[in-house]
Amino acid sequence: MPPTITATDRPLEKVPGDAVVVGVGRGPAGLLPTPGAEAVDRLLGGRLLPALADLGARGGEDEVTRVATLGQAPFPVVAAVGLGAPGTEGHYSPEAIRRAAGAASRALTGRGSVVTLLAAVGGAPDAERLHAVGEGALLGAYEFTAYRSDLPADRPTPPGEYTVVVPDAGEAKAPLARIRAVAAAISLARDLVNTPPNDLFPAELAARGAAAGKRAGLSVEILDEAALAAGGYGGILAVGGGSTRGPRLLRLTYKGKKARKKVALVGKGITFDSGGLSIKPAANMHHMTSDMAGAAAVIAAVCLVAELGLPVEVTATVPIAENLPSGTAYRPADVLTFRNGKRVEITNTDAEGRVVLADALVRAAEDSPDLLLETSTLTGAQLVALGSRTAGVMGTDELRDAVVAASRRSGEPMWAMPMPPELRRGIDSPIADFVNANADRMGGMLVGAHFLAEFVPSGLPWAHIDIAGPSYNTGSPWGYTPKGGTGVPVRTLLATIEDAITD
Known part of the structure; x- marks a missing residue:
């Protein structure tokens, strides 16, 4: 069961719990207490802050120091969590608080x-x-144990109940409802990314996405191989042709009351990427279970928009395929014809994400949306340029910058990237309209965006969010981010949509 969260305005000494969490900052002369820490310190007769100092607490990010209350309070443990150094005027950012929780x-x-x-x-x-x-708090409590057979029934689990102390519990009702909805959506995206590819093949991802959509009251459409062939989806069919488990196209539509805007979401759904005939090195290939993180994010985002009942129309278009080498796999030197009639020479079958996205972008644009947001684990070049925690955003300038601004508020770091026109020449083809991959590796993230731009109609505001690193944490957990699927960029998609309907 997911953890619960409630609010209370009762005095702290009358709020039962197994632990109390307070924040402490890092200052030049030592710990910086916050109002919550000071309140607990007073309740404990002034002994909390000296105890934290004795235990070596410094207030650094992700630092948690536990102090036993020894019967001096109605809760047995105080957990003092570091907020890092405060910003201007002694303030801590919402993201610092989110990480601490x-x-x-x-x-x-x-x-x-x-x-x-x-x-x-x-x-x-x-x-x-x-x-x-x-x-x-809720995202930090996430765990994925579906495939663990060795877990004892009495094992320690993350907290199941959270109570937030506020001045007026009645005013917290609406924010708490939103918090629950956001946490559930991100958990859905994380669960999909963390499910192994033998169980999350294209038809199964489409089915799970459809089931989530139906629970949210969305209209659902799934195109199988025959429908994809009839619809001219040459890119999706080519990438999926190497697997015995055929490709799909999933579409989920929410139509809010008094909709103010029509938004298209597109997310890459490669359930496993071996590289195809341009096969990847064996090292770290297992991380390619996460190559459908863009699909997971847009599925979760459209369900979240429906849960919140926003006045907007949103359609998620999700191309889904498994990129494997076989006698039926597409080849370097093949020329593919996409839904809009454009032809592409394949130079690298491991640049398959843009190939399936091309068809999906064309289909999404046919709905005449006001803006188009696409997200994908598109390039290793994103990691080279920006590291594992910062996504790159490209597209039309105004929407690109709006996405970056929304990401800052959401706590999902992103950086605006250019699309230099000279890089477009790198995908010129001598025999087709263009190639899918440039032999010159310089600016690979930006070249990928140029390829996608070929399938977006002129005049349509669009943004491409490359989440190759931020969507999947291969290292240790930190803040509220677990190992494995992170749920990036669900919160940024939501914030961008909300900004669009309030303009």
Whole structure:
């Protein structure tokens, strides 16, 4: 069962819990207490802050220091979580609070109920800080254990109940409902990414996406191989042709009441990417179970928009295929014809994401949306340029910048990237309209965006979000980010859509 979250305005000494979470910052002279830490310190007779100092707490990000209350309070443990150094005027960002809440959730495994005072960081709690606390707590408690057969029934589990202390619990009702919806959507995306490819082949991803859509009240359409052939989806069929498990195209549509905008979402759904005949090195190929993270994100995002009942029309178009080498696989030197009639010479079958996305972009644009948002684990060049935590955003300038601004508020770091016109020449072909991959590896993330731009109609605002690194954490957990699927960029997609309908 997912953890629950509620709010209370009762005095701290009357709020039961197995642990209380407070925040502490890092200052030049030592710990910087926050109102929550000071409140607990007073309750404990002034002994909390000296105890934290004695235990070596420094207030750094992701640092959690636990102190036993020894019967001096109605809760047995205080968890002081680091916020890092404060910004201007002593403020901590919502993302610092979100990370702290997540780190506390991970550190308090085995504690059933947790009371958190992190919403008081920076003064009286507001909706933004409440969202940060709630999202961080619930996302930090995420775990994926579907394939573990050795888990004892009495094993320590993440906290199952969170109580946020606020001045007015009644005003927290709406923010908490949104927090629950956002956490559920991100958990859906994480679960899909973490499911191994032998169980999440193209038809199964389409079925799971359709089931999620139906639960959210969406209209659902799935195109199989015959329908894809009839519809002229040459790119999706080519990439999926090497597998015995055929490709699909999933479409999920939400039509909100009094819709103000029509938004198209497109997400890459390669359920496993071996590279095809241009096969990848064996090292780290197992990470390609995450090559459908873009698909997972847009499925979760459109379901989240429906759950929140936003006044917008959103359609997610999800091309799904498995890229494997076989006697029926597409080849370097093949020329493919896409749904819009354009022809592409294949120079690298491992540049397959853009090939399936091309057909999906064409289909999405046929709905005449006001804007188009596409996300994909498109290039290793994104990791080279921006690292594992920052996505690259390309497209039309205004929408690209709007996406980056939304990402900053959402806590999903992104960076605006250019599309230099000279790089477009790198995909010229002597025999077709263009090639799918440039032999020159320089600017690979930007070249990928140029390829996608060929399938977006002129005048349509669009943005491409390359999440090759941020969507899948191959290292240790940090903040509210687990190992494996992260759920990026669900929150940014939601924020961008909300911004669009309020313009």
